[in-house]
Amino acid sequence: MLLLRNVIYWIILLISLPIMFFCGLPFTLLPKGANRVGRTWSRCMLWCLKNIIGLKYEVHGAENIPQNPAIICSKHQSGWETLALQEIFPLQVYVMKKELFMIPFFGWGLRLANMIAIDRSKGKQSMEYMLKQGFKRKEDGFWITIFPEGTRMKAGERGKYRLGGARMAKTLEMDLVPVALNSGDYWAKNSFLKHSGTIQVVIGKPIPHTLGSEEELMAACENWIEEQQVKINGRGSKYQA
Structure with missing residues (x-):
């Protein structure tokens, strides 16, 4: 049954992608239109995960989400969070590798949604581009x-x-x-x-961008995340079929 449920999920995903893309094209003329369409599709896939696969999630610390x-x-362990974070948080754009733009329908949708795509091979130039695009997304x-x-x-x-x-924060x-x-634990790489x-999702209190140096700021973020990972990792090591 597990294999069959997964096959059904993947079929729905593959069929829904071109439908979502073409039906969503007119909405790209509206402010944040492509992002809203993408979030709607993400919610549909999360519904499928819950009702076909039986994969749900709990959020702890939602009160920490700032206005x-x-x-x-x-943390990034699977494709699941690229869907779920869109449902948990307000409209957002992702920092991602530019190669994803090449994926038919999915990647094309990412481009329309103005994701921040970077070329890791360009080093400093890539960072400058990321910051420039970040300013534009913040203004939007x-x-x-x-x-x-x-x-x-x-x-x-x-x-x-x-x-x-x-x-970027600073x-x-x-x-x-x-x-x-x-x-x-449930959707292996x-x-x-x-x-x-x-799935357990834990959201921490915002870490002020004014905190110390870049290294200190990222260290504070890393330490908090990894402390929480110790508490929640392995909860799904014994899959519930």
Whole structure:
């Protein structure tokens, strides 16, 4: 049954992508229109995960979400959080690698939604571009989501936290909101199968962008996230079929 439920989910995802893209095109003429369409599609896929796969989630610390736009600095273990963070937080754009723009329909939708795509091979130039685009997204009223480890990590693993999020926070004068989660316990990196259960999402209090240096700011964010990861990692190690 697990395999069948996953096959059904993937079929729905693949069919819904072009439908979402073409139906959403007229909305791109409206302010934040593409982002609202993307959030609607994300909510539909989360509904499918809950009702077909049996994969739900709980949020702890929602009261810590500030009213003003901030930078969401989140752990990244699977594709799940790219959907769920859109439902948990206000409208946002992601800092992502530019190669994702090449994915049919999905990547094209990301481009229309003005995501901040970077070319990691360009180093300093890439950082300058990220900050420039960040200013524009802030002016448009968007939140910004960044995965400080730069890539998905397997459940229980800890990557190197890069300074991009802290640099963006200081330059744009936006606080960091740390997020810990254990999605990798149910949706393993590069895995076709998703398992039933309840993902834990923990949101911390905003970390002021004025806190110390870039290194100190990112260290504060990293320490908080990883302390929470110790508490929630492994809860889904025994999948609920």
